[in-house]
Amino acid sequence: MTGTLYGLGVGPGDPELITLKALRILRACPVVAYLAANEAESFARTIVAGHLPGGQTEIPIRIAMSADPAPGQAVYDQAAEALAGHLAAGRDVAVPCEGDPFFYGSFQYLFTRLAGRFPVRVVPGVSSLTATAAAVPVPLVSRNDVLTVLPAPLDASVLRARLAATDAAVVMKLGRHFDKVRGVLDELGRTPRSLYVERAGLEGQRVLPLAEVVPPVPYFSMILVPR
């Protein structure tokens, strides 16, 4: 009997935004693995810290985030092998993931490496997409609206074309790309109603009209472009 790998969405940051299902599985697994940027504590672990029963084997997986690591990185190969050892020995492994495991999450690189060899279950979580709208609060999309999710590192020309052709949009991963994104929204006349959101639903949350933002801004911040 091999163990099962669980990718658990634990929500955008507020520990209370974990689902009953993710919490139940998280507490039941003998092994818990966390993806974390080098040197920093895993954000996912911070979210679930108060929910852990104690006594679990914890495996930190350190990823150099500076270069937005490619899915082929050897670090994922090594991490997958470490987890495979536990799975082969019959131990279930939980991987808590901030937000949702398949919505811009690194869990998918473990998934692609292990899904063919072991049972894998994914529990969806509250994503930063809807958490940001709820935090403002402002309705995101209704009826036949088109919604586009855009990572800020994309070229300005791509951002411009996609933003011009959508009803509502969310631009993620701002950081050093903030000025470029605001420039595009200025050109399109969509800055006035756009909102900047940082730490949605967490202590220190900031919601500002986009026009009032003074960079620099953190990587984990978003611009919400209402319909």
Add this chain to the structure above:
Amino acid sequence: MTGTLYGLGVGPGDPELITLKALRILRACPVVAYLAANEAESFARTIVAGHLPGGQTEIPIRIAMSADPAPGQAVYDQAAEALAGHLAAGRDVAVPCEGDPFFYGSFQYLFTRLAGRFPVRVVPGVSSLTATAAAVPVPLVSRNDVLTVLPAPLDASVLRARLAATDAAVVMKLGRHFDKVRGVLDELGRTPRSLYVERAGLEGQRVLPLAEVVPPVPYFSMILVPR
């Protein structure tokens, strides 16, 4: 002291995919209102039925869904006034919403009518977007992928243009629009890798390669177009 209106995302259908926060607030409110299609029981109520403590005042809000009701419909005015009575009397009102309240949810029509008059809080929920990817399971988006969410009732020309310009897409609200959507995906050569998902995460879940689907399909079904 007026009451607070709570829009509670209760997830895509599995009662265990409610968050701790939505559950706590749901149980604490003296009044619970449900949006429901005419004649049918509210899907949101079905999801939370097992979580209700009993003794709450329940307000069903019947909406004729056949025509995808416009946000200006008088039924929302009437429902808002019914809730306003409780709020003005100091009673907190919870509105459980399937998925997320601001992600194609009718709650936003109550929100726009009541947010200026009473305190309103929105608790985000697991949306059908990520629940569908988790149910397959298949990764949705990573790194700098563009994700587009498209309601199937849109014109074929709009669907074609948006689908041609995105990495990944989810097409929602299929129902009688299924043939049109598949025709567009056929033209774009994206049918072979696309997946059809019905009742994601629920009993009776169906996941099929898009090419194998025989319509008719229900309204609450989706097509996932992987990157």
